Amino acid sequence: MKVSCSVVVFALVFHFFLVTGSRSPPPSDSVIIIGAGMSGIMAAKTLEEAGYKDYIILEADSRIGGRVHKGQVDGNTVEMGANWLFSGGPKSSPAHEIAKKIKLRTLYSDYGNLSSNIYKQGGGLYEKHVVESAFKVADARQEFGTNLSKILSSKKGGDDDISILGSQRLFKQVPKGPLDLAVDYFYNDFEEAEPTRISSLKNTFPRQLMEDFGEDSYFVADPRGFETVVHYIANQFLSHNNNKITDPRLQLKKHLENELPGENMIFVTVTDEESRRIEQQSEKKTKAEIMQVLKKMFGNGKQIPEPDTMLIPKWWSNRLYKGSYSNWPNGYTLHSYHDLQQPFGRIYFAGEHTNSTYLGYVDGAYFSGTFRSPSDSLYPLLGRAT
Numbered sequence: 001m002k003v004s005c006s007v008v009v010f011a012l013v014f015h016f017f018l019v020t021g022s023r024s025p026p027p028s029d030s031v032i033i034i035g036a037g038m039s040g041i042m043a044a045k046t047l048e049e050a051g052y053k054d055y056i057i058l059e060a061d062s063r064i065g066g067r068v069h070k071g072q073v074d075g076n077t078v079e080m081g082a083n084w085l086f087s088g089g090p091k092s093s094p095a096h097e098i099a100k101k102i103k104l105r106t107l108y109s110d111y112g113n114l115s116s117n118i119y120k121q122g123g124g125l126y127e128k129h130v131v132e133s134a135f136k137v138a139d140a141r142q143e144f145g146t147n148l149s150k151i152l153s154s155k156k157g158g159d160d161d162i163s164i165l166g167s168q169r170l171f172k173q174v175p176k177g178p179l180d181l182a183v184d185y186f187y188n189d190f191e192e193a194e195p196t197r198i199s200s201l202k203n204t205f206p207r208q209l210m211e212d213f214g215e216d217s218y219f220v221a222d223p224r225g226f227e228t229v230v231h232y233i234a235n236q237f238l239s240h241n242n243n244k245i246t247d248p249r250l251q252l253k254k255h256l257e258n259e260l261p262g263e264n265m266i267f268v269t270v271t272d273e274e275s276r277r278i279e280q281q282s283e284k285k286t287k288a289e290i291m292q293v294l295k296k297m298f299g300n301g302k303q304i305p306e307p308d309t310m311l312i313p314k315w316w317s318n319r320l321y322k323g324s325y326s327n328w329p330n331g332y333t334l335h336s337y338h339d340l341q342q343p344f345g346r347i348y349f350a351g352e353h354t355n356s357t358y359l360g361y362v363d364g365a366y367f368s369g370t371f372r373s374p375s376d377s378l379y380p381l382l383g384r385a386t
Ligand SMILES: Cc1cc2nc3c(=O)[nH]c(=O)nc-3n(C[C@H](O)[C@H](O)[C@H](O)COP(=O)(O)OP(=O)(O)OC[C@H]3O[C@@H](n4cnc5c(N)ncnc54)[C@H](O)[C@@H]3O)c2cc1C
Pocket: 001, 002, 003, 004, 005, 006, 013, 014, 015, 034, 035, 036, 037, 038, 039, 040, 058, 059, 060, 061, 064, 065, 066, 067, 068, 080, 081, 082, 083, 084, 085, 254, 255, 256, 257, 315, 320, 321, 323, 324, 325, 350, 351, 352, 353, 360, 361, 362, 363, 364, 365
């Protein structure tokens, strides 16, 4: 399950690679890759394997990995960006395959117990059977939405779409009340990181990543961090020493502008306006709000200790990201999406947002930098190199 701690931007994730040279460059033309996230590293690897050695990677930050980035809380590694890997489907997720190869420690996220773990706003748990009924209704809603999405998609060339909330309205089962809303958040907002009134039904259901790679999600809990997956790829073609990339073609802190989960840790997810609000307020206020919720949930007269440390990733306020990951909003047409993927002169774009099949995920970023982008063969440059 992919979760956002920050708001989503759809189109403006800054990840692209710039090509200098003629439209059909001989191998001696130089290539500049901007950004060393998963897609930039994959784009460089793809060029390298196609025989283009004359490229540089300019990364504005002091590290590679982009939104795959670990942080530290009291000496424990925590993931600030991507957390989950996916498995159990008919295809293999490249990110998960690498994680297995490097023996990245992961924990299976068992959501089977959820019906015994939903708290009331005022404290105390909902009864299991009550939650199970809410899940049944949510399943039926999702099934209706998936079928409707297939009907909309079968209309060739049509732009007909509806929001996920719109489909819930048609099904006459709009989530109401705290329990239904919590369950709906788990089914939808938690994944898309935007509310159902915004997310496109047609371009969300069925979730292709889960269909292909499976719904079993594994939480990365390794002191080396999820970013080791990106490092593993980079180390295959960039010279390195003691796990440090020494290849002069990777230039960190460069840009073209003017200027383990330990024990006793609680992971809180906020999305949409809540995440923007929290990014902008003081940590003290956020801590007070969290304490208020925890006291209601677990208080029952007991003393709830204050957290020793808090770590709040701020992807939305970071000018290099301006959000956590992309989501397809209702009303955004396929035509506009294709425009977004198109090269601009000799500038070619990669990044998770340019991969419609696995939009928003690490695997989407991975494929966007390869020849093998499952549905988005948008790279004339790479096409030429094959
Ligand atoms: C909180 C959060 C949770 C997530 N959870 C999951 C998950 O569980 N599973 C999953 O698969 N995905 C998850 N994702 C999404 C995943 O992290 C991204 O889809 C993926 O890492 C994007 O890779 P990218 O290469 O497209 O972009 P990025 O990782 O954003 O890379 C872009 C790079 O370009 C650099 N850059 C930007 N501007 C410039 C400039 N002007 N000059 C030079 N360099 C520049 C940036 O510093 C960055 O390194 C999550 C993301 C977030 C933020």
